[in-house]
Amino acid sequence: MRVRFDRVSVALGGRDVLRDVDVEIRPGRFLGLVGPNGSGKSTLLRTLYRAVAPSSGRVLLDGRDVWRTDRREVARSVAVMTQETSTEFDLTVLDAVLLARVPFQRGFGRDTDADLDLAWTALTRVGAADVADRPIGRLSGGQRQRVMLARALAADAPVLVLDEPTNHLDIAFQLELMRIATDLDRTIIAALHDLNLAATHCDDIAVLDGGRLVAAGPPAEALAPRVVEDVFRVAVDQLTHPRTGRPLLVFDHPSGHPEHGDEIHA
Amino acid sequence: MVVRPRSAASSVERDRKVFLRRSRLTQRVTVAVLGLAIPVLLVVSGSIGTVEVGLADAGRIVVGHLAPGMPWMSDGSLTVLQDQAVWQFRLPRALLAGLAGAGLALAGAIMQVIVRNPLAEPYLLGVSSGAGVGAVLVITLGSAAVGGLPLGAAAFAGSLVACACVALTARHRGVLSPTRMILSGVALGSLFSAVTSYLTLTTEAQNVFSVLFFLLGSVSAASMSSLVVPAVAFVVACAVVGFRTRAMNALLTGDESATALGVDVNRLRAVLLVTAALLTGSIVSVSGGIGFVGLVVPHVARILVGADHRRMLPVAVLGGAAFLMVADLLSRTVAAPAEVPIGILTAVVGAPFFLWLMRRDTAAQAGLDR
Numbered sequence: 001m002r003v004r005f006d007r008v009s010v011a012l013g014g015r016d017v018l019r020d021v022d023v024e025i026r027p028g029r030f031l032g033l034v035g036p037n038g039s040g041k042s043t044l045l046r047t048l049y050r051a052v053a054p055s056s057g058r059v060l061l062d063g064r065d066v067w068r069t070d071r072r073e074v075a076r077s078v079a080v081m082t083q084e085t086s087t088e089f090d091l092t093v094l095d096a097v098l099l100a101r102v103p104f105q106r107g108f109g110r111d112t113d114a115d116l117d118l119a120w121t122a123l124t125r126v127g128a129a130d131v132a133d134r135p136i137g138r139l140s141g142g143q144r145q146r147v148m149l150a151r152a153l154a155a156d157a158p159v160l161v162l163d164e165p166t167n168h169l170d171i172a173f174q175l176e177l178m179r180i181a182t183d184l185d186r187t188i189i190a191a192l193h194d195l196n197l198a199a200t201h202c203d204d205i206a207v208l209d210g211g212r213l214v215a216a217g218p219p220a221e222a223l224a225p226r227v228v229e230d231v232f233r234v235a236v237d238q239l240t241h242p243r244t245g246r247p248l249l250v251f252d253h254p255s256g257h258p259e260h261g262d263e264i265h266a
Numbered sequence: 267m268v269v270r271p272r273s274a275a276s277s278v279e280r281d282r283k284v285f286l287r288r289s290r291l292t293q294r295v296t297v298a299v300l301g302l303a304i305p306v307l308l309v310v311s312g313s314i315g316t317v318e319v320g321l322a323d324a325g326r327i328v329v330g331h332l333a334p335g336m337p338w339m340s341d342g343s344l345t346v347l348q349d350q351a352v353w354q355f356r357l358p359r360a361l362l363a364g365l366a367g368a369g370l371a372l373a374g375a376i377m378q379v380i381v382r383n384p385l386a387e388p389y390l391l392g393v394s395s396g397a398g399v400g401a402v403l404v405i406t407l408g409s410a411a412v413g414g415l416p417l418g419a420a421a422f423a424g425s426l427v428a429c430a431c432v433a434l435t436a437r438h439r440g441v442l443s444p445t446r447m448i449l450s451g452v453a454l455g456s457l458f459s460a461v462t463s464y465l466t467l468t469t470e471a472q473n474v475f476s477v478l479f480f481l482l483g484s485v486s487a488a489s490m491s492s493l494v495v496p497a498v499a500f501v502v503a504c505a506v507v508g509f510r511t512r513a514m515n516a517l518l519t520g521d522e523s524a525t526a527l528g529v530d531v532n533r534l535r536a537v538l539l540v541t542a543a544l545l546t547g548s549i550v551s552v553s554g555g556i557g558f559v560g561l562v563v564p565h566v567a568r569i570l571v572g573a574d575h576r577r578m579l580p581v582a583v584l585g586g587a588a589f590l591m592v593a594d595l596l597s598r599t600v601a602a603p604a605e606v607p608i609g610i611l612t613a614v615v616g617a618p619f620f621l622w623l624m625r626r627d628t629a630a631q632a633g634l635d636r
């Protein structure tokens with residue numbers, strides 16, 4: 001499924017959070033959304049799953065405006081791994097994953113075998129099948145992220161939205177999660193903080209700064225040192241990973257970087 | 267955490283079946299036990315009291331009224347007094363107790379999910395304090411003070427006015443936020459209670475007893491006709507909630523993820539709020555402010571069968587009914603011939619039971635350790 005943000009602007013409480021963001025993700029591609037804290041990554045994702053309405057512009061799924069489509073229908077197309085989950089009342093892990101099937105059903109009905117299969121396959125895939133009967137509030141932060149990923153997978157939706165999915169995760173599961181995501185044949189949009197994780201796994205990168213799209217394209221291009229230094233205010237060198245051939249970024253303090261210092265004096 | 271290799275798929279499958287069967291079994295047994303307890307409690311309620319009626323006779327009177335043409339209704343084996351005691355006094359109050367218990371437990375479960383707070387209860391939005399003002403106005407100043415409404419109607423009107431005030435003050439830019447709802451409910455609740463207290467203190471002494479009886483809650487004035495409004499409200503509430511149990515489950519995990527699951531969170535909250543308010547108001551106007559049931563029964567249900575509303579709501583509704591029916595039986599027997607207000611008994615019986623349940627291991631699993 002093709003996702004397009006068509007000149008999307010969002011104003012919240014009189015402040016422009018996004019301004020004229022225009023990005024398209026072709027079917028089956030994996031877009032990494034990067035940018036400093038508060039640059040509007042999450043807000044852009046939220047316009048897609050109908051949590052924040054754009055003040056102007058459109059968000060299109062295969063050409064259909066999500067804000068003019070039934071919200072349940074949107075939820076059937078877009079699965080979301082949100083940042084936080086409330087655990088005031090605890091569902092078991094399996095019940096929490098089965099929530100992915102909410103947009104597909106109504107009422108008191110029992111979960112179908114197909115629902116259970118999807119939930120169980122997703123739990124097995126993220127390596128959390130053995131905690132299926134545990135209350136979700138008793139899991140560690142990392143285990144909880146696995147369960148949230150399993151919920152997003154169990155929706156079996158053509159578009160997958162991941163909002164900072166690697167928070168709280170150790171490096172092994174960060175890589176495992178990105179591997180699971182890249183193995184899927186779905187359109188994926190992920191807000192990521194780790195630029196190298198993004199550069200290694202995403203097909204394309206979009207860079208947001210202060211609510212504006214400042215660069216978009218293949219990782220080596222979108223994460224060019226000029227862009228990263230400007231947006232993140234750090235010194236950076238782009239190397240090439242000796243084994244994968246992917247771009248690899250090495251960071252330094254802006255002042256502690258001799259070349260950067262030269263540039264300033266130049 | 268163990269990442270299972272693919273070859274272990276069959277053992278995962280087996281684990282899954284065992285696990286599903288176990289969790290369904292607890293729920294079914296609980297529902298079956300409670301479902302059987304309720305008719306038994308009705309018959310027991312029918313046989314206990316000053317006019318002697320045996321268990322079997324009480325059962326025959328109930329069946330005789332429901333099914334026409336039963337021989338024992340006309341062969342003179344039952345006296346008119348027995349028939350009246352069971353059908354006009356004991357059965358209505360047992361039914362009202364059951365209805366109030368079921369309704370308050372349902373309203374409590376709804377309120378807890380609306381504000382996503384375990385301390386929420388049906389009276390959170392000022393429903394009982396508003397009803398209190400309505401009822402106390404009638405008791406102290408007479409019906410004329412509220413435009414000629416009888417006590418029940420005045421209490422119902424008071425509860426709806428209070429609830430509307432809370433909802434309106436909590437609304438901000440079209441959004442009902444849980445924290446604002448709780449705080450404005452508490453603030454307006456104490457305002458209404460102040461009015462009630464003032465009216466109570468300034469009235470004649472003989473009225474004070476009636477006021478207290480209403481505020482503590484009682485089902486002793488029940489008649490078959492007084493059951494109609496709360497019964498209709500309960501059925502409607504069950505239908506409204508029945509179609510939204512999955513959406514309510516989604517709401518448990520937060521507004522953001524519920525939205526992502528296609529739930530219109532604002533609308534769901536508004537619909538559930540109106541439902542809970544009407545249900546609670548209709549019950550309070552007949553039986554007064556019976557406490558404890560709406561707060562605690564939903565938690566007991568969660569501890570027993572988990573937080574999934576499809577499993578916990580039937581347990582909460584049946585459990586609430588059975589619990590208040592037992593409390594009503596006790597309220598008219600422990601100090602007979604005097605009657606202890608049911609609201610006192612719910613707390614005296616319920617609090618120790620709940621504290622015991624809360625300290626068990628299963629409670630920790632239900633999230634009570636935080």
